[in-house]
Amino acid sequence: MVRGLTYLLLFQLCGEIISRSLDLPIPGNVMGMGLLLLGLIVGWVDVKWIEEAAEILLSNMTLFFVPAGVGVMVYSDLIAAEWLPITVATVVSTFVVMAVTGVLAQKLEAKGSDDVG
Amino acid sequence: MWAELVQTPLFGIGLTLVVYLLAQTLYRRVNSVWANPVLVAIFAIILLLKGTGVEYRDYARGGDMILFLLGPSVVALAVPLYQRREEIWKRKRLILIGIFAGSLASIISACGLAWILGGSREVILSLAPKSVTTPIAISIVDKIGGIAPLTAALVVLTGCLGAVCGPEFCRRIGVTSPVSMGLAIGTSAHGIGTARMLEVNRLAGAAAGLAIGLNGLMTTFLLPILMALFGF
Numbered sequence: 001m002v003r004g005l006t007y008l009l010l011f012q013l014c015g016e017i018i019s020r021s022l023d024l025p026i027p028g029n030v031m032g033m034g035l036l037l038l039g040l041i042v043g044w045v046d047v048k049w050i051e052e053a054a055e056i057l058l059s060n061m062t063l064f065f066v067p068a069g070v071g072v073m074v075y076s077d078l079i080a081a082e083w084l085p086i087t088v089a090t091v092v093s094t095f096v097v098m099a100v101t102g103v104l105a106q107k108l109e110a111k112g113s114d115d116v117g
Numbered sequence: 118m119w120a121e122l123v124q125t126p127l128f129g130i131g132l133t134l135v136v137y138l139l140a141q142t143l144y145r146r147v148n149s150v151w152a153n154p155v156l157v158a159i160f161a162i163i164l165l166l167k168g169t170g171v172e173y174r175d176y177a178r179g180g181d182m183i184l185f186l187l188g189p190s191v192v193a194l195a196v197p198l199y200q201r202r203e204e205i206w207k208r209k210r211l212i213l214i215g216i217f218a219g220s221l222a223s224i225i226s227a228c229g230l231a232w233i234l235g236g237s238r239e240v241i242l243s244l245a246p247k248s249v250t251t252p253i254a255i256s257i258v259d260k261i262g263g264i265a266p267l268t269a270a271l272v273v274l275t276g277c278l279g280a281v282c283g284p285e286f287c288r289r290i291g292v293t294s295p296v297s298m299g300l301a302i303g304t305s306a307h308g309i310g311t312a313r314m315l316e317v318n319r320l321a322g323a324a325a326g327l328a329i330g331l332n333g334l335m336t337t338f339l340l341p342i343l344m345a346l347f348g349f
Contacts, residue, residue: 005189008189008192008193009188009189009192011192011195012188012189012191012192015192026253026330026333026334026337027250027252027253027256027333028188028252029187029188029189029191029192029252030191030250030252030253030329030330030333032188032191032192033191033192033193033194033195033198033326033330034195034330036192036195036196037195037198037199040195040196040199041199041202047196047199047200050193050196051196053189053193054193054195054196054197055196057186057189057190057193058190058193058194058196058197058312058315058322059315059316061187061190061308061311061312061315062154062155062280062309062312062313062316063133063134063137063155063183064183064184064186064187064190065155065187065273065276065308065309065312066133066136066137066155066158066159066162066180066183067129067133067176067177067180067181067183067184068184068187068251068269068273069155069156069158069159069273069277070159070162070163070166070173070176070180071173071177071266071269071270071273072159072163072269072270072273072274073163073166073167073173074173074266075266075267075270078264078266078267079267079270082236082237082240084234084235085230085231085232085234085235085236085240085241085244086231086236086240086244086271088230088231088234089226089227089228089230089231089234089236089244090227090244090247090271090274090275090278091278092226092230093222093223093226093227093230093244093247093248093275094248094275094278094279094305094306095282095286095305096222096223096226097219097222097223097226097248097301097304097305098219098279098283098286098287098292098301098302098304098305098306099286099290099301100218100219100222101215101216101218101219101222101297101300101301101304101305101328102215102287102290102292102297102298102300102301102302103290103291103292104211104214104215104218104219105211105212105214105215105292105294105296105297105300105301106291106292106293106294106297108210108211108214108215109208109211109294109296109297
């Protein structure tokens with residue numbers, strides 16, 4: 001568990017360093033995910049070292065978003081002032097994206113555009 | 118004594134955990150998607166803080182520590198991606214096309230609707246990256262001139278909505294394969310949707326995790342092009 005968490009944090013740190021020093025628009029944690037994936041594929045990291053820590057974090061990931069959501073309360077006035085365009089655009093667009101991506105991917109998958117068995 | 122305790126991280130962490138556990142219990146009892154534990158916990162904590170007059174920054178002392186774990190969690194998404202790499206790689210073309218279309222649809226539908234309904238320029242721009250994961254969305258909005266805190270709020274709302282309604286909505290429109298559902302909900306509802314997908318199916322979760330990163334990248338590059346195209 002401690003070893004796994006250490007690896008995850010080290011990869012996040014590497015991601016942060018690369019993303020900041022090259023001034024990339026990708027945040028460090030997403031960069032860290034890419035680096036770790038590369039590390040696993042190339043064989044620098046054994047998946048057994050990080051599996052347990054990753055499992056604990058991923059199965060509780062929803063909890064970590066709660067404080068981010070509570071942050072909304074600070075901007076409640078701003079949201080109240082333009083609630084109509086904000087609400088309609090947010091709600092409708094959320095469903096539009098799910099429909100566009102989902103239906104397109106499902107159609108392509110059914111057609112077997114890639115070599116899916 | 119209470120005033121001192123409220124200012125320690127113990128308060129924010131304790132409150133978040135207790136409310137979250139209660140929200141999970143409620144979710145199991147009522148068996149409705151609207152009782153989504155994240156959504157219920159967020160509203161309950163906001164009401165509690167407003168009701169007791171505790172400042173947000175006091176809550177954030179502990180809350181930020183929980184939020185910090187989101188960073189290594191995003192890194193950890195590499196694990197399901199690695200474990201399912203063959204299934205993902207086989208579908209690379211549909212994954213790229215699906216996420217690209219979703220990214221484009223997100224910007225156009227969100228900004229278009231807000232524009233039609235008379236939203237201000239700042240609000241329209243703040244809505245543009247709302248389907249992108251929080252850290253990327255903030256850096257995008259800083260560059261194009263929206264209101265970063267508003268974007269952060271909209272990103273969380275979008276995520277909750279996608280996580281709550283996504284799986285049922287996908288089934289109703291015939292999106293049933295784990296990869297397609299994962300892509301749809303990951304592209305639309307980023308990390309919160311991905312967390313939900315991980316509960317449903319590991320392959321769907323891996324696809325959703327991939328969508329977080331790719332949608333973030335695509336939106337980063339698409340948005341300036343679209344803004345120039347529409348002369349915004």
